[in-house]
Every structure is written in structure tokens, then in C-alpha cells.
Amino acid sequence: xxxxxxxxxxxxxxxxxxxxxxxxxxxxxxxxxxxxxxxxxxxxxxxxxxxxxxxxxxxxxxxxxxxxxxxxxxxxxxxxxxxxxxxxxxxxxxxxxxxxxxxxxxxxxxxxxxxxxxxxxxxxxxxxxxxxxxxxxxxxxxxxxxxxxxxxxxxxxxxxxxxxxxxxxxxxxxxxxxxxxxxxxxxxxxxxxxxxxxxxxxxxxxxxxxxxxxxxxxxxxxxxxxxxxxxxxxxxxxxxxxxxxxxxxxxxxxxxxxxxxxxxxxxxxxxxxxxxxxxxxxxxxxxxxxxxxxxxxxxxxxxxxxxxxxxxxxxxxxxxxxxxxxxxxxxxxxxxxxxxxxxxxxxxxxxxxxxxxxxxxxxxxxxxxxxxxxxxxxxxxxxxxxxxxxxxxxxxxxxxxxxxxxxxxxxxxxxxxxxxxxxxxxxxxxxxxxxxxxxxxxxxxxxxxxxxxxxxxxxxxxxxxxxxxxxxxxxxxxxxxxxx
Numbered sequence: 288x289x290x291x292x293x294x295x296x297x298x299x300x301x302x303x304x305x306x307x308x309x310x311x312x313x314x315x316x317x318x319x320x321x322x323x324x325x326x327x328x329x330x331x332x333x334x335x336x337x338x339x340x341x342x343x344x345x346x347x348x349x350x351x352x353x354x355x356x357x358x359x360x361x362x363x364x365x366x367x368x369x370x371x372x373x374x375x376x377x378x379x380x381x382x383x384x385x386x387x388x389x390x391x392x393x394x395x396x397x398x399x400x401x402x403x404x405x406x407x408x409x410x411x412x413x414x415x416x417x418x419x420x421x422x423x424x425x426x427x428x429x430x431x432x433x434x435x436x437x438x439x440x441x442x443x444x445x446x447x448x449x450x451x452x453x454x455x456x457x458x459x460x461x462x463x464x465x466x467x468x469x470x471x472x473x474x475x476x477x478x479x480x481x482x483x484x485x486x487x488x489x490x491x492x493x494x495x496x497x498x499x500x501x502x503x504x505x506x507x508x509x510x511x512x513x514x515x516x517x518x519x520x521x522x523x524x525x526x527x528x529x530x531x532x533x534x535x536x537x538x539x540x541x542x543x544x545x546x547x548x549x550x551x552x553x554x555x556x557x558x559x560x561x562x563x564x565x566x567x568x569x570x571x572x573x574x575x576x577x578x579x580x581x582x583x584x585x586x587x588x589x590x591x592x593x594x595x596x597x598x599x600x601x602x603x604x605x606x607x608x609x610x611x612x613x614x615x616x617x618x619x620x621x622x623x624x625x626x627x628x629x630x631x632x633x634x635x636x637x638x639x640x641x642x643x644x645x646x647x648x649x650x651x652x653x654x655x656x657x658x659x660x661x662x663x664x665x666x667x668x669x670x671x672x673x674x675x676x677x678x679x680x681x682x683x684x685x686x687x688x689x690x691x692x693x694x695x696x697x698x699x700x701x702x703x704x705x706x707x708x709x710x711x712x713x714x715x716x717x718x719x720x721x722x723x724x725x726x727x728x729x730x731x732x733x734x735x736x737x738x739x740x741x742x743x744x745x746x747x748x749x750x751x752x753x754x755x756x757x758x759x760x761x762x763x764x765x766x767x768x769x770x771x
Contacts, residue, residue, distance in 0.1 A: 340415045348413050348421035351428045353406070354498040366406045370432070374398060379494055380501040383450055384480050391444050391491065396436040398495065405432045434496060445488055456481050462517045464529055466554040471529040473522060476513040483511050515563065525563040531627040532557055532565065537620065538631040541583045542643025553624055567624060573617045580611040585640060585647050590691065592768060595654055595663045600770060605690025607766045608647060612637040638693065641766065648691065652766045653757065655747060657687055660734045662749065664757050671760050674753040675734025677727070680742035687745050692718040692767045697758055705744055713751065714758040718767040722746050726754035
């Protein structure tokens with residue numbers, strides 16, 4: 288027999304051929320199989336769920352941890368035994384620099400759990416019927432069980448660590464600076480191995496509470512470290528500043544003499560404070576300036592003097608001469624060093640002389656021989672005028688003091704006043720306080736030994752013309768040489 292299928296599909300063809308009932312039965316059979324499979328799967332899942340729920344009535348969820356220790360599927364009693372065993376064998380390993388290790392053991396600090404109820408509480412918080420949620424939420428699966436230990440013994444164990452022994456401690460040190468070859472170089476910092484005990488106690492206590500096996504002192508930042516390293520920008524800037532200071536060169540001139548100050552000396556005056564600021568020791572700067580003053584100051588010093596009478600004598604006393612202004616020069620020199628200057632200069636003087644050298648009187652001066660009662664005035668090496676004078680009264684202890692003085696002033700038509708006298712003069716030239724050269728028109732005789740009994744109150748009494756000539760040719764600051 289030949290079966291011909293026409294347009295309309297298999298179903299229509301079956302129907303046409305009389306197979307409609309058989310087709311319907313096949314569809315119903317397939318549907319029943321699906322329902323049966325679903326029912327069987329559901330029942331299987333329910334049985335698994337129910338059996339697992341019964342299991343979790345006494346056991347902890349899978350994935351449960353206490354202090355990082357896996358307690359999955361354990362009963363409370365099993366957990367107690369396991370955690371006690373873990374605690375008895377626990378020790379905290381302390382990893383130090385250079386590969387050194389030390390330990391703090393459970394027995395050393397009487398370590399124990401505060402209460403076993405913590406384990407039961409964890410179990411009670413895990414609802415057996417909600418065990419599937421443990422795969423998505425670990426909130427009720429992980430806890431940190433509280434432990435207790437003897438804090439006194441714990442602190443003592445830390446104190447007894449060899450890393451705290453004085454002989455084992457290397458102090459950390461900031462970078463420093465060394466002057467080599469006319470410049471400063473950076474000396475590397477020293478890391479050392481000194482530990483901050485308070486930080487270690489805190490980190491170790493935290494590790495023990497979590498039953499962590501190891502604490503790395505390096506990563507736990509327990510070491511006291513230098514604030515700066517040799518690569519720190521601040522340290523580099525400090526080195527550059529130091530080198531700026533020592534690049535200074537100051538050449539002092541004292542007539543034909545010179546004193547050179549450079550980095551070979553300046554480097555000894557420099558320090559760096561804890562914040563890496565450069566400090567110039569002004570005390571040492573002052574010592575240096577004072578040494579210049581001690582060498583080159585001439586005020587009040589003894590001088591060799593060749594008199595108009597042809598003798599060479601030594602004269603001391605008086606205020607004439609060069610005198611460095613210590614405070615001003617310390618300030619000027621400090622500023623020059625800080626700016627890294629190269630300069631040639633004279634120091635700042637509080638007073639100067641007409642020439643340099645130990646005998647700085649020069650060739651313009653007034654010379655008074657008080658033994659001979661005679662005065663000479665030289666200007667640029669030439670005698671301008673000379674004559675007899677009358678100096679201070681010896682008998683009344685008003686003798687004119689010997690020494691070399693600076694002419695302080697010159698004044699026309701002054702009135703000299705003292706105890707019991709008032710004397711107008713035409714030419715007044717003070718050189719030693721109230722003592723000076725002036726005309727004395729009340730005298731008709733000068734020179735000789737008048738000064739011994741009938742001398743002045745200390746001034747140099749001069750004939751009018753002598754005083755006038757000196758006044759007209761002398762300048763303030765010219766030396767006045769007085770000697771016996």
C-alpha cells in the first residue's frame with residue numbers, strides 16, 4: 288500500500304489515515320513523564336533539604352570559621368575540643384629584621400577563651416532551616432571568639448624579647464653631612480632596629496586576639512625609622528644650602544696685610560638642626576671677628592714713636608687707633624656667608640686711623656713733649672708750626688695724661704667751664720674728654736716749668752698764633768701724641 292502525505296502536515300495526514308487516537312495518547316504520555324520528573328526532583332530536593340536541615344540542627348554551617356579556624360560541620364562539643372587544642376598549640380611568631388624570629392607562647396601569657404558560650408551562641412544564631420543562605424551570607428558563619436590573657440605576663444614577655452636588649456639595639460639615625468674636598472656630601476641614614484614598644488604591644492595584642500600566627504614588625508610599622516632619607520628633597524636642599532655657605536670667600540684687607548676666610552673655616556661654623564635647617568654659629572663668627580680685632584685693632588696699644596727731639600720712645604694709652612665694630616662686622620660677615628658671596632673688604636670700624644700698621648699715626652699729627660713743654664704740628668710730613676705750651680698742673684694732680692688721642696672736634700669762640708672758672712677761648716680743639724688744645728691769652732709766658740705749679744686744669748694752653756695755625760690746618764680725627 289502506498290501512503291501519500293499531502294499539504295496540511297503530519298497531524299492531518301494521521302487523521303486522514305485514521306491514526307488520531309494513537310497520536311493523542313503519545314502526547315499525554317510525554318506530559319505525564321515531565322510531571323513525574325518534576326515531582327521526583329522536588330521530592331529529592333525536599334528530602335536533601337530536610338535531611339540537611341536535621342544535620343545542621345547540631346552542626347555548624349559549612350564555611351564556618353572561628354578566629355580564622357575552619358569549624359565547618361562541627362558540633363559545639365567538637366568545636367570546644369578543637370579550639371582548645373588549637374589554643375594550646377598556638378604561639379605568636381615575631382618576625383624581625385635581618386631574618387630574626389622570636390615567639391610568645393600560650394603558656395607564657397596564660398592564654399584562654401573568655402567563655403565556651405561563644406561557640407554555642409554561634410550555633411544558636413545559625414537557623415538549621417536557613418542553611419542554604421550560608422552560601423550567600425557569611426555574617427552568621429564567621430566570628431572572632433574573645434580570648435583573655437595575663438596582661439602583666441604579656442608585657443613582661445615583650446620586655447624580655449631579645450630585640451629590646453640594649454646590646455642588640457642599633458639606634459636609627461637621620462642622614463648627616465660630611466665636608467670633603469671643599470664641599471658637603473650626604474651621609475646615608477641608618478635604619479637601625481629600634482622598636483617602638485607601645486606599637487608592638489598594640490599590634491601583638493591584636494594578633495593574639497585573632498590568633499594570627501605571625502606578626503611582621505616591618506610591615507606592622509613597629510620600627511622607629513629616620514624621618515628623612517638621603518634621597519629626601521629636604522635633605523638635598525640642606526646639602527645645597529651648606530655648599531652655598533662654604534662657597535663664600537671673604538678677603539679682609541688691613542693695609543698691606545690680608546686675611547682670607549673661606550669654606551675650610553666656614554664649614555666648622557655650620558650645623559644642621561633636627562628639621563634640617565642650616566644653622567650658622569654666630570658665636571664662632573664672633574670669635575673669628577674678635578681674633579681680627581685682637582690682631583689689627585690699634586686703639587690704646589703701645590706704639591713706637593720717633594720724637595722731634597730725635598729719640599724713639601714707646602707710648603701707650605689714649606684712644607687713638609683702629610677699632611673693629613665687632614657686632615656690626617659679625618652681622619655683615621654672617622650675611623655675606625649666607626649669600627655665598629666672594630668679596631674683598633675692610634671690616635666695619637667703630638673708629639679708624641689715618642693709616643694702617645702697628646704705628647698708624649701717619650705723617651699728620653700733633654706732638655706734645657710735656658717734659659719740654661713744647662708742641663709740634665706736622666702735616667703730610669712737613670712741620671707746619673711749633674711752639675712752647677703750658678700743660679696740666681702737676682702739683683694739683685691735673686697733669687695732662689700721656690697717650691695718643693684722636694682730635695674729637697674743633698670749635699671757634701668757645702667758653703671753657705669748670706669748677707671755679709669760666710674761660711672764653713677763640714680756638715678750641717678737644718682730644719681727651721674735656722682736655723684739648725686752645726689759645727690762652729691770659730698767659731704771657733709759655734714753656735719752662737710753669738706747668739709744675741701753675742699749669743692748666745689739664746688742657747694744653749697755647750699762644751694765640753700757635754692755636755690759630757693749628758686750628759686752620761688740622762682736621763678732626765688727626766692724632767695728638769702726648770708724652771713725658
